[in-house]
Amino acid sequence: MLLKWQHLSQQLIKLTEFKMTENYTMPDERGHFGPYGGMFVAETLMPPIQALNEAYQRYLADPEFIAELDADLQHYVGRPSPLYHAQRWSKELGGAQIYLKREDLNHTGAHKINNTVGQALLAKRMGKTRIIAETGAGQHGVATATVAARLGLECVVYMGSVDVQRQALNVYRMKLLGAKVVAVESGSKTLKDALNEALRDWVTNVDNTFYIIGTVAGPHPYPAMVRDFQAIIGREAKQQCLAQTGRLPDALVACVGGGSNAIGLFYPFIDDASVKMIGVEAAGDGIETGRHSAPLCAGRPGVLHGNRTYLMADDDGEIIETHSISAGLDYPGVGPEHAWLKDTHRAQYVAITDDEALQGFHALTQMEGIIPALESSHAMAYTLKLAPTMKKDDIIIVNLSGRGDKDMHTMAQREGIQL
Amino acid sequence: MSRLAAKFAQLAQAKRKALIPFVTVGDPHPEFTLPLLHAMVEAGADILELGVPFSDPMADGPVIQRASERALAHKMSLRKVLAIASEFRKTDTQTPLVLMGYLNPIEMMGYETFANAAQQAGIDGVLTVDLPPEEAENCVVLLKERGIDQIFLLAPNSSDERIQKMGRVGSGYLYYVSLKGVTGAGHLNTDDVATKLAQIRNNTSLPVGVGFGVKDAQTAKTVSQIADGVVVGSALIAQIEDNLHDLATAKLKIVELLSSMRHAMDS
Ligand SMILES: Cc1ncc(COP(=O)(O)O)c(C=O)c1O
Numbered sequence: 238m239l240l241k242w243q244h245l246s247q248q249l250i251k252l253t254e255f256k257m258t259e260n261y262t263m264p265d266e267r268g269h270f271g272p273y274g275g276m277f278v279a280e281t282l283m284p285p286i287q288a289l290n291e292a293y294q295r296y297l298a299d300p301e302f303i304a305e306l307d308a309d310l311q312h313y314v315g316r317p318s319p320l321y322h323a324q325r326w327s328k329e330l331g332g333a334q335i336y337l338k339r340e341d342l343n344h345t346g347a348h349k350i351n352n353t354v355g356q357a358l359l360a361k362r363m364g365k366t367r368i369i370a371e372t373g374a375g376q377h378g379v380a381t382a383t384v385a386a387r388l389g390l391e392c393v394v395y396m397g398s399v400d401v402q403r404q405a406l407n408v409y410r411m412k413l414l415g416a417k418v419v420a421v422e423s424g425s426k427t428l429k430d431a432l433n434e435a436l437r438d439w440v441t442n443v444d445n446t447f448y449i450i451g452t453v454a455g456p457h458p459y460p461a462m463v464r465d466f467q468a469i470i471g472r473e474a475k476q477q478c479l480a481q482t483g484r485l486p487d488a489l490v491a492c493v494g495g496g497s498n499a500i501g502l503f504y505p506f507i508d509d510a511s512v513k514m515i516g517v518e519a520a521g522d523g524i525e526t527g528r529h530s531a532p533l534c535a536g537r538p539g540v541l542h543g544n545r546t547y548l549m550a551d552d553d554g555e556i557i558e559t560h561s562i563s564a565g566l567d568y569p570g571v572g573p574e575h576a577w578l579k580d581t582h583r584a585q586y587v588a589i590t591d592d593e594a595l596q597g598f599h600a601l602t603q604m605e606g607i608i609p610a611l612e613s614s615h616a617m618a619y620t621l622k623l624a625p626t627m628k629k630d631d632i633i634i635v636n637l638s639g640r641g642d643k644d645m646h647t648m649a650q651r652e653g654i655q656l
Numbered sequence: 657m658s659r660l661a662a663k664f665a666q667l668a669q670a671k672r673k674a675l676i677p678f679v680t681v682g683d684p685h686p687e688f689t690l691p692l693l694h695a696m697v698e699a700g701a702d703i704l705e706l707g708v709p710f711s712d713p714m715a716d717g718p719v720i721q722r723a724s725e726r727a728l729a730h731k732m733s734l735r736k737v738l739a740i741a742s743e744f745r746k747t748d749t750q751t752p753l754v755l756m757g758y759l760n761p762i763e764m765m766g767y768e769t770f771a772n773a774a775q776q777a778g779i780d781g782v783l784t785v786d787l788p789p790e791e792a793e794n795c796v797v798l799l800k801e802r803g804i805d806q807i808f809l810l811a812p813n814s815s816d817e818r819i820q821k822m823g824r825v826g827s828g829y830l831y832y833v834s835l836k837g838v839t840g841a842g843h844l845n846t847d848d849v850a851t852k853l854a855q856i857r858n859n860t861s862l863p864v865g866v867g868f869g870v871k872d873a874q875t876a877k878t879v880s881q882i883a884d885g886v887v888v889g890s891a892l893i894a895q896i897e898d899n900l901h902d903l904a905t906a907k908l909k910i911v912e913l914l915s916s917m918r919h920a921m922d923s
Pocket of ligand 1: 348373376377453492493494495497498499564566610612639640
């Protein structure tokens with residue numbers, strides 16, 4: 238068994254040796270996923286995103302770059318992350334066998350670092366000396382501050398002031414790592430406003446600054462690039478599933494904020510028609526209350542932050558304030574590739590309320606001794622519903638995108654406990 | 657010839673440069689804007705840029721962001737901006753009107769509905785900050801069919817190739833953003849602007865307006881010596897913000913600032 242794993246761990250992380258999809262070729266060269274995606278940015282940002290796209294295409298085909306990335310993923314991030322058979326939970330639910338992709342075990346505690354390691358290497362290759370990022374839950378901010386510290390790059394993280402409060406622990410982590418955290422006071426003071434402010438910084442400092450976007454949003458090439466860096470999740474999961482069970486899974490489940498952990502898991506399975514893909518959005522207080530963050534389930538197409546996608550917007554096109562107990566899902570847009578997968582029915586999108594997410598949180602904690610992030614808890618909560626409807630020899634892979642340490646304050650507060 | 661092209665031709669004949677004020681429509685409340693537009697024309701404005709407020713103005717600095725927030729607090733919208741433009745057209749059939757804003761309100765309305773509504777409201781140009789020529793094909797055609805110019809931004813880092821593209825796809829005029837940054841930021845470096853304008857003129861024959869960093873009569877004059885048009889926005893909106901409790905004074909200050917710019921540009 239050990240030998241087999243060693244063999245796998247070497248194979249798994251070779252980005253170059255794994256052709257991800259045969260038939261599926263999205264996006265086109267200008268970043269379109271059908272009507273979605275694209276490059277909707279102010280003129281000052283066109284030259285840098287074009288330069289980024291060129292660099293990205295070049296280094297993706299550069300064996301030296303890939304080797305460095307592979308080494309970082311293995312020795313710094315700690316990949317491959319396990320695919321863990323949650324036997325007790327599966328038995329308790331009495332349906333499908335549940336496997337957890339353990340992104341919570343990555344360095345810094347979430348999938349976010351897969352992407353920041355990749356983008357930081359690109360930044361270095363492009364000669365940029367300053368890194369900026371937006372963050373909601375603070376996981377992407379921490380993952381960015383981490384790689385910036387390691388490479389000795391200046392780092393500024395934009396974070397809505399509401400999120401600064403509810404994710405205070407991560408703010409402190411970023412500061413320890415040497416990043417400057419800027420609390421954004423405009424608009425709804427959450428993730429979308431942090432993104433606006435990061436874009437404003439980038440327009441002002443384009444010459445020396447690399448903007449590490451934390452999810453599959455933004456203008457092309459970000460949605461494709463972030464997907465490709467996160468696709469390590471699905472590539473590993475596929476091989477691990479084959480190695481452990483001898484077959485492909487029947488369903489994939491992942492939470493969707495911007496959609497990076499979900500697309501990272503889904504992408505390598507897109508051509509495998511038998512594998513269902515289910516993205517779980519945040520229904521907040523409930524879709525019917527309007528207080529939610531579920532653009533795919535209850536929004537409409539529009540343009541925000543550089544791409545066309547499903548959005549939460551009113552009839553006048555103004556962006557509606559979102560709500561979710563989890564800061565990382567509290568975003569009115571979603572990656573354009575998810576919009577495309579929804580319209581083409583290749584993936585299915587559902588929504589889970591705050592209360593249901595808490596049930597998912599407790600279920601995993603109590604049944605398996607794993608405390609999930611509130612974002613990931615949405616995927617767990619949907620698994621609670623899905624697994625019992627499936628057969629005992631069916632297989633679900635759930636993306637455990639991050640660990641719950643950062644959410645201890647929110648949870649304690651919610652349950653009326655003083656820490 | 658579009659009203660914008662005619663205006664620039666007429667100004668060129670008179671050897672004058674266009675003074676182009678920008679205000680956010682509905683700031684600080686919907687009734688304030690219409691009389692202000694007429695007053696700005698009287699003070700010497702040649703073309704008016706009407707800012708359409710948006711919840712997420714990514715390319716704007718704090719001054720215009722707050723103007724958007726004040727207008728949105730009164731439920732200002734693209735539809736209502738067009739209604740105010742229609743009102744303006746009832747008594748002023750000459751001054752070109754340019755809508756400036758972000759794409760999502762247009763997306764929600766639908767491109768064709770928007771193009772029709774803009775035509776009916778007497779709009780002459782549309783400048784959408786987050787719509788580069790690569791994504792604009794559909795919109796440009798619909799507007800052109802209705803005699804409306806699509807105006808594009810140029811930046812300090814725009815290449816020859818991009819300038820040519822804007823010149824081909826755009827019409828009316830091009831808007832050169834004189835610095836890398838958001839609206840209302842920093843100081844304008846005249847030498848840099850002059851160098852860039854030379855490059856722009858080598859690549860397109862469209863008139864060029866310059867904005868970002870025009871604050872007073874002196875900067876307006878300097879810019880007018882090298883550009884075809886001078887765009888001033890944040891400096892005007894700052895007058896509103898400084899006089900929120902005395903809007904008559906706000907209007908007076910805006911008129912004074914524009915008059916001083918007009919005077920400096922013409923002398
Ligand atoms: C643990 C975790 N999961 C999921 C998300 C949501 O992001 P995405 O949808 O891009 O995976 C976040 C964002 O902060 C997160 O921290």
